[in-house]
Each structure stands twice: as C-alpha cells, then as structure tokens.
Amino acid sequence: MYFIIALVALVFVVLTVVVVTRLQDVLKNVKKPASADEVPSGNSWNGAMFIVIIIAAAVGITWSYMNAREHFLPIASSVHGRRTDDLFWFSMGILTIPFAFVNFLIFFFAWKYQFKKGNKASFYPDNHKLELIWTIIPAIVMAMLVFTGWKAWSDITSEAPADAEVIEITGKQFNWIVRYGGVNDNKLGNYNYKLIDAQNEVGIDLSDENSFDDFLNPTEMHIPVGRPVLLKIRARDVLHSVFIPHMRVKMDAVPGMPTKFWFVPDKTTADMRAELNDPNFKYEIACTEVCGQGHFSMKINLVVEDEASYKKWCAEQATFLQTYPEYLAKVPDNLKAKAMKGLPADTAVPADSAKTASTGGGIGTSAALR
C-alpha cells in the first residue's frame, strides 16, 4: 500500500516545513545572549511537539496495528502453537499498558513541566515508598509471566509421547532432507556422517537392519494429523534451524549434536485451504539460522494429512535401497536376505558396486552441492 508511504512522506514534508521556518528564526536570533530568565530558544515548539507526537503515535500505532493484523500468522496449526499464541497476545496485552502509560507520562510531563519564566522546579530527590512500589509491581507481573511461560515451556520441551511419529530432518547447504523409518519397522536406522556421499545424503548406516526400509525425501515432508510428531533434527555442514511458522516450531540443527522437537499438528493442509479460502495454501519449512548464500531459500514443503493418506503416501515411497540397489553391497552378508526383501527379484548385486558407489559419491557432485 503506497498509502502508508505517502503518509510517512507527508510527515517528513511537514517536518521539513518546520525546519525551514525555524531556520529563519535561527538566523535572526544568532546574536541574542541567553540569560537564565529568558525562555530558552525553541522551548515552546519543542514542548508542543511532544503532545503532537503522542497523539500522532496513538493514532498511528492503533491504525497500523489494525491494518497489519490480517497479515500476522494465521491461527496456529498445532496444539502447543495455540497455547503460545494465547500467551503471546496475553503478554502483549499486559505490556501494552506500561508501554502506553510510561510513554504518555514521559511526553506529557515533558510538555507540562517545560520551562516557564519565574518557575522553580521542586526539589524532590527521593521517596522510598515510591521506589518500593515500582520495584514490587513489576516484580509481581514478571513472576506471573514467568510462571505461565515456564509451564508452557516445560510442557513443550517435555519428552515426546511414545506413540509419536518419528521423522528425521537433516539440514545441509541449501536444502532439507527428510528421512522416514519406513513401513516395515517404522524405525530409523543408524547413521554415520562418514558414510555420506552423493546418493546417501544423510549417511544411512546399512549395517543396521532398521535402515533397510528407510526412505528419503528432499522435496516434501508428510506428517499425520492429530498425532504427536517427533522431529529428530540434524545438520550436515553448518548450523541450520528448522522453522515451521504455522506449527510454531523452531529448533536449531547442529552438526554433531542431534536436537529434537515434538508437536501435535491438528489441521491438515486441506483444512487450512478451506479455512483460509486459498486453494494453493502450503505449509512451509524454512531455515532461520544463517547458513550461507542460499539461506533465504532453503525451503521444503510440509503436507499434513489424515492418517490413511499418510500411510498410503508412505507405502508409495521407494526405500533408499530400492532407489539405489547398488548399496546392497554395504549390507553385511548375514542380513542381505532381509535387505533384499523389498527389492525387485532381479536386483542382482554386482560384485564391484561398492566401489562404484564410494568413488561416485566421494567427489562433490552437483547433488552434494545443491
């Protein structure tokens, strides 16, 4: 809206006019010596400005707030998100009172007690009762805010429920890679950063049988609605931070130190599309820890769907071994039979595939770079 810009331009134009008129006064008054009884130069218009500003600010802040609120994040789509939202607006509500009150007093007193000829300020160096009052009242308000915040924080960061859907998300320059435990065991296999190569982007350790049915997705994360989801968060190269704005989820991804965050999404993508009346709505995951050139576009979409569609989607995904059967060479011999299960029958393991895989991945291929 160019309207706002026009408004600010107007404010500055008015100020400029004030400047020009004042400058003429300056030129006139240059030589006048100041004495103690005289009204100091510019005192009255500066005093008046405080009243002008306080009115303009009250109008401006109220109007801009009402105008901007439609663009604030829509209603949270997770259970804890609504709780922190309520807490946020409650705190903001409380804090608006001292914000308005204190600023009003500063500006009003500045105007009211501006220099007047023959006036003398009152000698009022201290008052212990007043000091006590404005120590104790903020302390009580703080205690209340701390307590509500602390309750919410400890619930949010508590251990994830046992039935949580565990999904791994790994950050790298400059995209996210999602890994699922797979439909057979639904358990994430081990990983080791030394096993990372161009195909095995998150270092899946294929000597762990839990990893045989793991599948990766570098473009989309799907999660079921109405059930706890536990994100296991990792980073491959530098710090990243998983930010799902609509879920009120944020947690850093730290190389060498896995982190986690669990939440209960309770609105599917379809629900949100209906609610916002926007058929193109998508949940998004962003990065909020500066990670280099592509930091601003490290995007992956999030799809929240009902349990059945989620299960169906998972079943349709090709496991890592199905996509790259040559990695069978890395499976220990005693587990090969198990690992072969989901694979097409004709997938014979070439004897030298292990070598191909490792040499192919060792060099920075385009997949590793981007």
Added chain:
Amino acid sequence: MSATEGLDTAVHHEEHAHHHEPQSFWQKYVFCEDHKVIAKQYLITGIVWAVIGISMSVIFRIQLGMPDSNLSWLKPVLGQWISETGKLDPNFYLALVTMHGTIMVFFVLTAGLSGTFSNFLIPLQIGARDMASGFMNMLSYWFFFLASVIMFASLFLQAGPAAGGWVIYPPLSALPQAHPGSGMGMTLWLISMAFFIVSQLLGGINYITTVINLRTRGMSFDRLPLTIWSFLITAVLGLISFPVLLSSVLLLIFDRHFGTSFYLSEIYINGEALPNVGGSPILFQHLFWFLGHPEVYIVLLPGLGITSEVIATNARKPIFGYRAMIASMLGIAFLAFIVWAHHMFVTGMNPFLGSVFMFLTLIIAVPSAVKGFNYITTLWKGNIVFTPAMLFAIGMVSLFVSGGLTGIILGNSALDIQLHDTYFVVAHFHLVMGAASAFGLFAGVYHWFPKMFGKMMNNTLGQIHFWFSFIGIYLIFIPMHYVGIAGFPRRYYQFTSYDFTHKFMDMNMFITVAAILSFLAQFIFLYNFFRNIFKGETAPKNPWRSNTLEWTTPIVPGHGNWEGELPAVYRWSYDYSKPGAKEDFIPQNIPYSQTLESNFPHENELIATEKEIEAQNFNDQFNAAH
C-alpha cells in the same frame, strides 16, 4: 554568574609551578596522552564508523524494501557486488548485515560511546588531572585504530568481508569452504576483534583505576555523578566479559588454522567428511554470549548514565532516587552475567537450563523498570529546558522503555520459539540497545560539545535533528515488530521464496523509506557538529548551568584540566532548584558554609568537615614530585 564566583572564592588560585616542554604536532594531536584529545579521537573515529555502518544498513534496507530496484547506481562504490542487471550479490548482502552489526555494536556504540565519554568525563567529573595511565590510554586508542584499519581493509577483499552474522557462529565461520565470507574476511575480522578487545581492556583498567584512585578531595563515592557510576560499572563489565570473547575468538582461530576441533564435529561439506569430532558449536555460542549479553549493557549503561546527568541538569531537578539508580545499575550489571543463554533457547540446549535463564532474564526487567520510573519522576514538576541534549535524553528513555518491554516477550522461552531470529528480535534490540544507546551518545555530544571544543552547537538544528531521528526510529521499528510477528526470519536476502513471507511488501518498503529519511537526517547533525568545531560561537563557561566539576575548568581546559589547585568537592552533583538557594543550581565545589540559606539540617553538620576536606590533596599529580 554565581557559579563562577563560587569557584573563585572556593579555590585558591595559584600559579602552578610546572613548565611544559612545547609539544610537537605528533605528541599533541596524534600520539597524545591527554584524555581530552583521546576522547575526541574516539568520537571522530566513532562518527566515521557510524556513517559507514549506517550506510550499509541503508543498502540492505533498499534490497529488502525494494527488491526489484536497479542498484546499478551503486556500482561505482560496490563494483563487482552489483550484478550486470543491477542486483545486489546475496553473499555481499550477508556481508553487509554482518559488518553493519559488528561496526555498530563494537566500533560505534562501544568504542565511540563509552570510549569517548569515559575518557572525556571521568577525569573532568571526578576532579583529576588525567587518567591514571595516560600512556595506556593512548595505547588503548591506537589498538582500537589498528582494529579499525584491519576491519576496514577487510571490506575491500576480493571475496568480501566476514559474512556469517555479527555473532560469527561456527561451523559457518570456521569453514572457508562453507562461504566466501568465511575465508580471509573472517580471518581479518578475528584479528581485528582481538586487537579491539586489547584496546577495551587497556581502556577499562584505566577507567576503573582512575575512578577508584584519582577522585579529588571530598569526592566520595556517594557524591559521584551517575555518569561516572555508569562508566565505572561499564568498565567492570567489559573487563570481566571481553577476555571470554578473546578466548573464544582464539579457539576459533585454532579451529580455522591449526586443525583443532573445539567447535567442529561430524561435518560433511563439499563432498568431504572432515576428520573433526568431539567439538561443539554450542560451546562457541555459550562463550560468545557470555560476552555478548553483558555487551548489550556495556553499550547501554553509559547512555543511561549520560541521560541521568542530562535530564537532571535540564529538568533543573535532582535526579530522583540517586541511590536507587546506582543500585539498579549494579543489579543490571550483575544480572547481565547470568542471562546469556536466553539467546540460545532453541539451540538444542537443555530445556531445564532454558527455564533457569528465562527466570533470570525476566528479573532484569525489575531494575530496568526502576530506572524508567525514576527518570519520569525526575521530569515531574521540573522546569524543563529543551536543549538538544535534553530532547535526546527524553527520547532515550522512551526508546529504552518501548524496546525493553518487548524483551519481556523474547525472554520468555515459550514465546521465543516462534519469535527467535525473526524481525521481532531485530526490532527489539535496535530500539533498546541500538537507538537508545545512540540517543545517549547524541545527548552526550550535544551536552559536552562546549567543553570539548569550547564552541556551541546550533540549538535549533539540534532540535530538528532530534525530531527527525526520534520519529524516524519509531517509524522504522514499530512496523518491524509487525513483520516479526508475521514470522519473517532475519538475515534473508529476499522474501520471495516463501508463501508465508509473501506479504507486507508495502510494510517493508515503508520501513526502508523511513530508514533512508532518518539516515539523511543525520547529516543535519554532521553539519552542525563539524561546522561548529571551527565556526561555532564561543561557549560560555557553564552553558547549561550545571553542577558537575567539568564546568569549573577553563572554557578550553589545558593539560591538567584545572589551573591552580584541583577543586574540592563538598556536595553531591544534583543540588538543582534547592529551596532557599539564590540560583537554581549549586555546583559541587561550593561548600555548605557558603549556602547557609539553603542547607538542610544534616548538611549544616557537614560544614565542620570542610576544613578536613580542603586539607587533603593527595591525588594531584602536579603537586607530587616527579
């Protein structure tokens, strides 16, 4: 005026028996050991850095507010960083953000504010000839200058200056292959910072020693102006916290060049798994913020001290709750050391630690609130003179309160989950620490310009400068809170990649316009400042009719500050508008025996101690044998 007459009767003029060799230009203006010259060196360097630092913010604001604009007109300055199509390079965008933060926090608001006014005011307000060690003081400035030169040089590197954010979190800052800004630019950043810390430590030790040892006779701690209290506390904060940054910087240098793994573990980058294991990037964040948080108060406390002095002088009232002001500064300083991890709620740190740090963080609001209310009560029933310094001091209180309140939101770890690293944080700290401290700096410059240069700045231009800056700051940062509530992450080159940031285009443009106009308004100040150094009216001896000792010196104080003996101090510095007094101010060097008409009963008792105070003279270096 009676103030100067008081001085004449109170201080015996003596021809002081020292003859000084005429100083060469180099001794007088360059490698000078006089605290007043060093203060001016700090101030001018700070102003130059501020122009560079704020210009950078204008460039990236244009990128954020008008993403489609053609920046080819910047090619003469930025060269290769502007593409053929007139677009800003994304890597250079990050470099700009990083350098803006580094320059403003360290070079402008730490060195430019605390370096200028601690150096200038400590000896003048406590009645000392100079700093405890003039030589260390000189070294302190020249280490800062060296740090400045290195940082400035890094701007011209082919690969660009450091670009990992001013917090330089590893591994990004530790791995040259991760980012062009992590190469030579980061090396120079680290070297520059190491020198800067040395400079701060040399300065800090000097400030503390001077305040403790060189107070003139009668200047007990409960008579110190609040400015001196704030500089003392700031110096202590810096002395304790800067060495921690130095060690974290050194460990980072080891990681970068000598293959250690303090901050690195399990990294695969550019097709290569690095051998480093066992380090922790979180360790760096703990070390960094152990400085980083006190740094906020290192920046802010001098501003608060200056504001206290300016508000009391120009409201013609004693500062309300002098002791409460000191106590709250001590409280803030203590708490500043135990809240650092509130910058790290979502780094994967143990959630229990998060709870502890949330609790400690929110306690800081209490002493801050006390300060705010004390300022307001000082204004109440005053007789306020709106000098530019006073306007900036009032503006500073408003910004401090407005910005501080959103800190209560961010200090709440549950709310920080959503708001961390969004524009809400940017808006918060720019108000409370950036703008508030800058306003403290302006208040100080306008107030003490006559003492620094013996000239007056133009009053009306100062007032106009204030209104543009004050309105401009709020126009920038109030809308920025909205952008933050909408979840816009900071340090984004542009907001086109996401649907959830595909709004507020107009708001971002609005912020940019406001930022440019506020930036332009600063040229009013630059004109007023530099012109009046040379062409200003000659200042009267005590232009603001103030109580503190610096106004008892000659209009342009020479080496040693006072001619003749050092003044003695008999009272606190806030005897403004005392009932019964002839004038509305009584300087600190006027004994109670001369103001019988306005003394309180307990002050009449102090008359007996005056002889004793006058007899002392142990701190005057000019009287000691050398």
